[in-house]
Amino acid sequence: MNATFRIQRYDPEKDEKPYYQTFQVEVEETDRVLDGLNKIKWYQDGSLTYRRSCAHGVCGSDAMRINGANALACKVLMKDVGDRVTVEPMLGFGIVKDLVVDMEPFFDAYRGIPPYLINDEPVPGGRERLQTPEQRARYDDTTKCILCGSCTGACPSYWANDRYVGPATIVNAHRFIFDSRDRATKERLNIMNEKSGVWRCRTIFNCTDVCPRGIEITRAIGEVKEAILADRIKP
Amino acid sequence: MTRIHSYDAIVVGGGGAGLKAALHLTRFGNVRAAVLSKLYPSRSHTGAAQGGIGAALGNLEEDRPEWHAFDTVKGSDYLGDQDAIELMCHDAVDVVIELERMGLPFSRTEDGRIAQRRFGGHTRNFGEGPVRRSCYAADRTGHMILQTLYQQCIKNQVTFHDEFQVLDVIISEGRCAGVVAYEIQTGELHIFHAKAVLFATGGFGRVWSVTSNAYAFTGDGPAILYRRGIPLEDMEFFQFHPTGIYKLGILITEGVRGEGGILVNGRGERFMERYAPTMKDLASRDVVSRAIYLELREGRGIGGKNYVYLDATHLGREIVESRLPDIADFCRTYLGIDPAVDPIPIQPTAHYAMGGIPTDVDGRVVVDDERTIIPGLYAAGECACVSVHGANRLGTNSLLDIVVFGKRAGLDMARFCQENDLPPIPADALEPTRARLDQLRGGKGGEVPAVLREEMQNTMMEYVGVFREEAGLKQAIDRIAELKERYARVRIQDQSRVFNTDLLEAWELGALLDLAEVTAICALNRTESRGAHSREDYPRRNDAEWLKHTLAYRRPDGSIQIGYKPVVITKYQPQERVY
Numbered sequence: 001m002n003a004t005f006r007i008q009r010y011d012p013e014k015d016e017k018p019y020y021q022t023f024q025v026e027v028e029e030t031d032r033v034l035d036g037l038n039k040i041k042w043y044q045d046g047s048l049t050y051r052r053s054c055a056h057g058v059c060g061s062d063a064m065r066i067n068g069a070n071a072l073a074c075k076v077l078m079k080d081v082g083d084r085v086t087v088e089p090m091l092g093f094g095i096v097k098d099l100v101v102d103m104e105p106f107f108d109a110y111r112g113i114p115p116y117l118i119n120d121e122p123v124p125g126g127r128e129r130l131q132t133p134e135q136r137a138r139y140d141d142t143t144k145c146i147l148c149g150s151c152t153g154a155c156p157s158y159w160a161n162d163r164y165v166g167p168a169t170i171v172n173a174h175r176f177i178f179d180s181r182d183r184a185t186k187e188r189l190n191i192m193n194e195k196s197g198v199w200r201c202r203t204i205f206n207c208t209d210v211c212p213r214g215i216e217i218t219r220a221i222g223e224v225k226e227a228i229l230a231d232r233i234k235p
Numbered sequence: 236m237t238r239i240h241s242y243d244a245i246v247v248g249g250g251g252a253g254l255k256a257a258l259h260l261t262r263f264g265n266v267r268a269a270v271l272s273k274l275y276p277s278r279s280h281t282g283a284a285q286g287g288i289g290a291a292l293g294n295l296e297e298d299r300p301e302w303h304a305f306d307t308v309k310g311s312d313y314l315g316d317q318d319a320i321e322l323m324c325h326d327a328v329d330v331v332i333e334l335e336r337m338g339l340p341f342s343r344t345e346d347g348r349i350a351q352r353r354f355g356g357h358t359r360n361f362g363e364g365p366v367r368r369s370c371y372a373a374d375r376t377g378h379m380i381l382q383t384l385y386q387q388c389i390k391n392q393v394t395f396h397d398e399f400q401v402l403d404v405i406i407s408e409g410r411c412a413g414v415v416a417y418e419i420q421t422g423e424l425h426i427f428h429a430k431a432v433l434f435a436t437g438g439f440g441r442v443w444s445v446t447s448n449a450y451a452f453t454g455d456g457p458a459i460l461y462r463r464g465i466p467l468e469d470m471e472f473f474q475f476h477p478t479g480i481y482k483l484g485i486l487i488t489e490g491v492r493g494e495g496g497i498l499v500n501g502r503g504e505r506f507m508e509r510y511a512p513t514m515k516d517l518a519s520r521d522v523v524s525r526a527i528y529l530e531l532r533e534g535r536g537i538g539g540k541n542y543v544y545l546d547a548t549h550l551g552r553e554i555v556e557s558r559l560p561d562i563a564d565f566c567r568t569y570l571g572i573d574p575a576v577d578p579i580p581i582q583p584t585a586h587y588a589m590g591g592i593p594t595d596v597d598g599r600v601v602v603d604d605e606r607t608i609i610p611g612l613y614a615a616g617e618c619a620c621v622s623v624h625g626a627n628r629l630g631t632n633s634l635l636d637i638v639v640f641g642k643r644a645g646l647d648m649a650r651f652c653q654e655n656d657l658p659p660i661p662a663d664a665l666e667p668t669r670a671r672l673d674q675l676r677g678g679k680g681g682e683v684p685a686v687l688r689e690e691m692q693n694t695m696m697e698y699v700g701v702f703r704e705e706a707g708l709k710q711a712i713d714r715i716a717e718l719k720e721r722y723a724r725v726r727i728q729d730q731s732r733v734f735n736t737d738l739l740e741a742w743e744l745g746a747l748l749d750l751a752e753v754t755a756i757c758a759l760n761r762t763e764s765r766g767a768h769s770r771e772d773y774p775r776r777n778d779a780e781w782l783k784h785t786l787a788y789r790r791p792d793g794s795i796q797i798g799y800k801p802v803v804i805t806k807y808q809p810q811e812r813v814y
Binding site: 126 | 274275277279280331332336337340341342343344345346349372373375378382386387390420449450451483561564565568683684727728729731734736737
C-alpha cells in the first residue's frame with residue numbers, strides 16, 4: 001500500500017522551530033511504522049532521525065507519538081494506522097532532533113527511586129532468597145517496564161509540571177515496594193509521598209492506555225497511594 | 236574540538252557482559268571506571284533474551300554441573316574449550332544465586348525457589364533425556380538480567396557515557412591505551428585514555444537479512460579490533476535459531492519447546508522424531524535448524540511455503556499466558572494470531588555469533604596460538620570467543636556466558652589497573668577515525684548505504700546460511716568484495732553534527748562488510764561440517780584435520796590470513812553426536 005507519512009522535523013543546527021514534512025512511501029500492511037520510517041530514511045531522506053534498536057518492542061528506543069498517541073514505532077503495524085500517519089516526538093521532553101527527545105530528565109527521575117533491591121540481611125545456606133509464586137505475582141506486572149517513556153510523555157500532569165517524577169518512575173518504585181524481598185519500603189513510600197510524587201497523578205489513565213507492555217500503570221500508582229495512606233503494603 | 240577523558244578502565248557496551256564487568260570493577264574503591272554505550276544501557280540486546288539462564292541448581296530434579304559441562308561440550312560439537320566450559324558450568328550456580336540476591340525477579344517453584352524449565356540440548360546424566368536447568372523469569376529473563384545489572388550499577392555509582400559510539404581502539408607500545416568515541420548528541424570525537432578496555436559490544440546478526448538481532452548488532456567491537464590486527468576466532472560458526480517468526484526473524488524462545496511445544500511440517504508430522512529420536516524438538520539448535528531446512532527443501536513446508544509450524548496450542552492458555560506472555564504478545568502484534576489457539580509460522584533466523592574476539596577465561600584478548608596477550612585489552616560476551624560455545628551454542632548458555640565472563644573480566648581488569656600505570660597515547664590517536672568519518676561525510680560517489688547493506692544481507696542469507704557449499708561461498712566472497720569496493724564510494728545525505736545516525740549507519744555498514752567477508756572466507760576454508768557450519772560438499776565432521784579453532788587475521792593490504800589453534804580437551808573425547 002502507498003502511505004503518507006507526515007513527520008515533525010527539527011534540526012537544531014538549521015531550524016528555529018519544528019515543522020512538518022510529508023513523505024510518500026510504499027509499505028506492506030503488515031509492516032511496522034518503523035519499517036516505513038526506515039524506508040524513508042534509507043531511500044529518500046537520510047537526515048530523518050529517530051532512535052531504534054531491537055525492532056520488536058522490548059528495548060524501548062523508538063517511543064514516539066503516532067497519530068497522536070505514544071507508541072513504539074516497532075509495535076504498531078501499518079494496517080492499524082491506515083495509509084495516513086502522523087509521526088511526532090513525544091510531548092513533555094525536550095526535542096534533540098526530529099523524533100529524538102532528551103531522555104536525561106527521565107532517567108534522572110528513575111535514579112531517584114532508588115531503583116535497586118535493598119536488603120542487607122544474610123541469606124542462610126548460600127542459596128537464593130525464597131519467594132512464593134504468590135509473592136512473585138504481586139509485582140509481576142511492573143517488572144515488565146522497559147523504560148521507553150511512553151507513559152510519562154503521555155501524562156498531562158507531567159506536561160504541566162516536569163518536577164513530577166512521572167508514571168514510569170512510580171511503576172519502578174512499585175516494582176520494589178511490592179517485592180517481598182525488599183527492606184526499604186518506608187523510604188520508598190516517603191519519596192513517593194513527596195510533592196513531586198504520586199499525588200500529582202490525577203488518575204487520567206493516559207499512561208495505561210499507551211503502555212506498550214500492557215502494564216496497568218494507573219492501578220500500580222493507586223496501589224502506591226493506598227500504601228502511603230495505610231502506611232503498609234497490601235499483600 | 237577533541238576532548239580527552241582519563242579513567243583506569245573503560246567498558247565498551249552496556250549489555251549484560253559490560254554491566255557485570257563494570258559492577259565488579261567498581262567494587263574496588265580505587266578503580267575509576269566508565270561504561271560507554273551507543274544506546275542507553277537499558278536498550279541493550281541482552282534485554283531481548285527470553286528463555287532462561289542455564290545453571291545446575293537442581294531445584295526441580297537432580298542436576299549436576301558436570302552434566303551441564305558435558306552437554307555444552309557435546310552441543311559445541313567438541314570445538315568448545317573444555318577447561319573454560321567446566322569453569323563456566325561450575326560458576327553458573329553461584330552467579331545465578333548472586334543475580335537472585337541482587338533482586339532479579341526469577342519465576343518461582345511452589346516451594347519458593349528459582350523456577351527451572353527444559354531447554355534444547357540440556358540433559359540429565361550425560362544425554363539420557365531432558366533436564367530442567369534453565370532458570371527463568373517468565374519469557375523475559377534477559378530483560379530482567381539487564382535491568383537488575385543496570386540497577387546494581389546505579390547503586391554502585393558506575394559512571395555512564397550514554398550514546399557514545401566507540402569507533403577505534405588505541406594500542407600503543409604493545410598495550411591497550413584507550414578508545415576513540417563519537418558523541419552522538421554533539422558529533423564530537425572524544426579520546427578515552429585508560430589502562431584497560433573491555434569490549435562487550437555484542438553480536439553482528441545484521442550481516443544477514445533474516446535475523447533476531449537488534450539494528451544495533453553491527454559487530455563494532457570485533458571489526459574495530461580486526462582492523463588493528465587482532466585475529467577473529469571461529470567466525471564460520473554463526474547460529475541460526477530454529478524458531479524465528481516467518482519473514483520477520485523475531486525470536487520465539489526455545490522455552491516454547493521447553494514447555495512442550497512441538498514443530499510440525501506441512502503434512503502435520505512431528506518431524507523432529509525422525510532427526511533426533513531421544514531429544515526430538517529439544518535437540519540442539521544446529522540440528523533443529525537443519526531439520527527445518529531439509530523439510531522445506533523436500534516441499535514439506537506449510538502449504539508448500541518456506542515455513543513450518545511451532546505448535547503450542549496443546550499447552551493450554553494458562554501455561555502460555557503465565558510462562559510465555561511476551562511470545563503471546565509478539566504473536567498477537569505481528570501475526571494477528573493467538574498461540575494458545577493457532578500454531579506459529581516459523582523459520583530459522585540468524586541469531587548468535589559463536590566466534591569473535593579470542594580471549595582467555597579472564598577476558599584477556601589472546602592474539603595467537605601461544606596465549607600471547609595485549610596487556611589491558613579485554614573482551615567478553617557475544618563479541619568474544621573464549622571459546623565456550625565452540626561450533627554451536629546451547630540455549631541459556633549466552634546469558635550464562637555474559638555474567639560469568641563479564642565478572643571474571645571485570646575482576647582481572649581491576650587487578651590489572653591496580654598493578655599498572657596509564658600507558659602513553661600517541662598524538663595522532665584520533666586521526667584514522669577523523670579521516671574515516673570525513674571520507675564518509677564527503678563521499679562524492681552515488682552508492683547508497685542501504686542498497687549495499689541489503690545486497691550483503693541477501694547474499695549472506697543465500698550462500699552463508701544454514702547450509703553452505705564451495706561454489707556458493709565463492710560467489711558470496713566475490714560479491715562482498717564488490718560491495719566493499721562500492722562502499723568506498725558511499726554517499727550519505729545528513730551533514731549535520733547533532734544525532735547524525737545517517738553517518739553512523741554508514742560507518743556500521745563498513746563493520747558489517749568486514750565481518751561478512753571474514754565469515755564467508757572462514758566458511759570456505761573449513762572443509763568439514765561441525766555444529767552450525769554445514770558444508771553440503773563436506774557433510775561429515777573431520778576431527779583428524781579440523782578439531783582446531785580458526786584464527787583470521789587481516790593483513791595490512793586488507794586480505795585475510797588464516798591460522799589455527801588447538802582445542803582444549805580435558806575429560807570428554809570427541810564422539811559421534813546424536814540427540
